[in-house]
Amino acid sequence: MYGTKRLYERDWIMKKHLLLSLLFCIVLVFGSMSFVFADGWDEYDVYYDGKDTRETGYYVKGNVYLPVSMIGDYFDNDCITKIDKKAMKLYMDLTNANILMADDATTQFIKNNAGIVYIPLKQLNGNVCFSMNVMQQFFHTGYSVSGDDIKLKPIDGSVEIARIGSEYADAAVSLFSTGEEDGKLTYTSGDMVFIEGETANYYKVSDFDDNTSYILKSDVIIEDIDLSSIDFYAPRQHKFKPAIGQKINLAWQYISNVSPEAPSPIDGIDIMAPTWFRLVVNGNGEIENVGDRGYTDLCHDNGFMVWATITNNFSSSYTTTLFNDETIEDKAIAQYIFYACLYDVDGINIDFESVKDADADGLTEFTMKMRKYTEPQGLVLSIDTMVPKPWNSEYDRDALSDYVDYLAVMSYDEHYAGSKIPGSISSIPFVIEAIEGCLDEGVPAEKLLMGVPLYTRVWTVNSNGSIISNPAVTMERMNEIIDENDLDLTYLSYEMQNYAEYKNSGGTAKVWIEDETSITNRLSLVYEYDIAGSACWQFNQGTDEIWEVFDRYLH
Numbered sequence: 001m002y003g004t005k006r007l008y009e010r011d012w013i014m015k016k017h018l019l020l021s022l023l024f025c026i027v028l029v030f031g032s033m034s035f036v037f038a039d040g041w042d043e044y045d046v047y048y049d050g051k052d053t054r055e056t057g058y059y060v061k062g063n064v065y066l067p068v069s070m071i072g073d074y075f076d077n078d079c080i081t082k083i084d085k086k087a088m089k090l091y092m093d094l095t096n097a098n099i100l101m102a103d104d105a106t107t108q109f110i111k112n113n114a115g116i117v118y119i120p121l122k123q124l125n126g127n128v129c130f131s132m133n134v135m136q137q138f139f140h141t142g143y144s145v146s147g148d149d150i151k152l153k154p155i156d157g158s159v160e161i162a163r164i165g166s167e168y169a170d171a172a173v174s175l176f177s178t179g180e181e182d183g184k185l186t187y188t189s190g191d192m193v194f195i196e197g198e199t200a201n202y203y204k205v206s207d208f209d210d211n212t213s214y215i216l217k218s219d220v221i222i223e224d225i226d227l228s229s230i231d232f233y234a235p236r237q238h239k240f241k242p243a244i245g246q247k248i249n250l251a252w253q254y255i256s257n258v259s260p261e262a263p264s265p266i267d268g269i270d271i272m273a274p275t276w277f278r279l280v281v282n283g284n285g286e287i288e289n290v291g292d293r294g295y296t297d298l299c300h301d302n303g304f305m306v307w308a309t310i311t312n313n314f315s316s317s318y319t320t321t322l323f324n325d326e327t328i329e330d331k332a333i334a335q336y337i338f339y340a341c342l343y344d345v346d347g348i349n350i351d352f353e354s355v356k357d358a359d360a361d362g363l364t365e366f367t368m369k370m371r372k373y374t375e376p377q378g379l380v381l382s383i384d385t386m387v388p389k390p391w392n393s394e395y396d397r398d399a400l401s402d403y404v405d406y407l408a409v410m411s412y413d414e415h416y417a418g419s420k421i422p423g424s425i426s427s428i429p430f431v432i433e434a435i436e437g438c439l440d441e442g443v444p445a446e447k448l449l450m451g452v453p454l455y456t457r458v459w460t461v462n463s464n465g466s467i468i469s470n471p472a473v474t475m476e477r478m479n480e481i482i483d484e485n486d487l488d489l490t491y492l493s494y495e496m497q498n499y500a501e502y503k504n505s506g507g508t509a510k511v512w513i514e515d516e517t518s519i520t521n522r523l524s525l526v527y528e529y530d531i532a533g534s535a536c537w538q539f540n541q542g543t544d545e546i547w548e549v550f551d552r553y554l555h
Contacts, residue, residue, distance in 0.1 A: 062294025
């Protein structure tokens with residue numbers, strides 16, 4: 001990843017970006033982040049090493065896309081095995097790639113086990129395109145976006161690559177400049193430059209616009225490795241560690257096929273956890289990848305960490321096969337680690353559900369092996385578990401907590417879609433039971449995240465009390481229902497949340513409402529039990545107002 005990695009902390013830790021690795025800059029930053037882009041895409045002329053390619057590039061939701069027709073003419077890599085325009089995937093064989101991870105063991109594990117991976121392609125204005133954010137290392141090409149142009153520069157080892165280490169750096173066009181404004185250029189932290197020469201105190205540098213200038217050596221960080229000879233470089237990140245007393249809030253974001261644009265800055269959320277990587281055992285452990293590097297880049301720019309959520313596709317048979325076949329398991333883990341680094345995320349969140357009780361040891365061993373490779377990379381590892389009950393012994397929470405940084409208990413679905421009687425999704429006594437159960441089983445309080453639902457079920461029952469329907473609705477939709485039906489809310493002292501009933505076309509609708517009242521009562525438990533924080537299902541169901549509640553109580 002040619003990128004400065006950021007750690008984002010809240011309030012008393014000062015909201016600032018921390019540079020975490022000596023890599024290429026996140027090249028989107030040094031041009032396009034100063035612009036506001038409309039929905040859809042923006043078109044740009046593409047220049048390669050200063051020459052007009054006559055190709056059109058695109059900017060979409062944090063990604064710079066280029067036509068696949070440029071592959072072969074302008075850049076290529078022997079590890080590319082296939083460009084499938086029907087499946088919209090670009091395949092690469094990592095056994096043929098020169099990759100360098102944080103340590104030799106991880107490097108060899110991925111080269112020996114990951115096999116063929118792919119990145120999703122996108123069709124834009126009739127052109128099949130790939131994300132340059134993702135492929136720049138493999139194509140040994142840096143890029144910038146400025147004005148109406150995407151500028152590409154091959155990285156061939158003939159020049160030293162550097163980046164600006166100061167927040168701002170003034171560069172003089174000449175060391176004999178008069179100090180007038182037209183004799184200066186200004187760079188910002190992370191901007192990529194190329195070393196052309198040096199004096200005692202200055203580097204002579206060039207940039208993507210072919211400007212040549214002089215910058216104080218103290219403002220410049222030279223890359224410590226020749227990236228022109230490496231296809232993919234993923235050094236160790238500075239792993240997130242909370243400050244004493246700091247509470248965090250994670251928001252899962254369900255993503256089926258295409259990632260939305262990353263959220264704008266939200267003070268009530270610390271971590272976004274998109275559901276990006278799904279296990280497909282039919283492919284011998286291959287992972288279904290719907291990752292989006294632009295999403296990560298924009299999340300980082302907007303103050304969020306990103307923990308990619310990995311799933312077993314809710315398949316008990318998939319996980320049984322995975323845990324009982326070392327070849328498949330190694331391939332899956334290698335691909336999970338590679339994709340996490342490719343998309344520059346800060347952590348991995350394991351969400352394996354519908355696991356058989358007999359596979360409890362397998363899940364623990366899988367998590368232990370994941371930890372073996374996430375830790376060298378500086379990736380935070382977390383796992384999601386059900387509320388402790390006799391019937392979900394597939395989670396050995398005590399053992400799992402030895403190998404993860406955080407364990408999220410999904411303290412909701414007390415009454416779920418298949419329930420025979422209507423009721424609260426997550427009453428406060430149910431949440432207390434979940435927290436105390438995890439603590440009693442040995443989960444350290446400082447690792448425990450409390451699950452928080454952001455949805456309400458509308459239970460419609462007939463005159464006999466039988467359930468007719470029970471769809472889940474978002475907080476916004478619930479507010480509309482309250483207004484449309486002019487509902488009077490009743491506070492339930494046991495559940496510690498608001499309740500209402502009203503007539504609809506099917507009978508009587510009953511709602512145990514998730515709102516500021518219920519969320520506030522939940523968040524008080526974070527401090528009562530001094531646990532790590534909360535984890536919300538899911539981002540798209542929340543409202544701006546509810547995020548303010550999280551910010552107010554957790555930060």
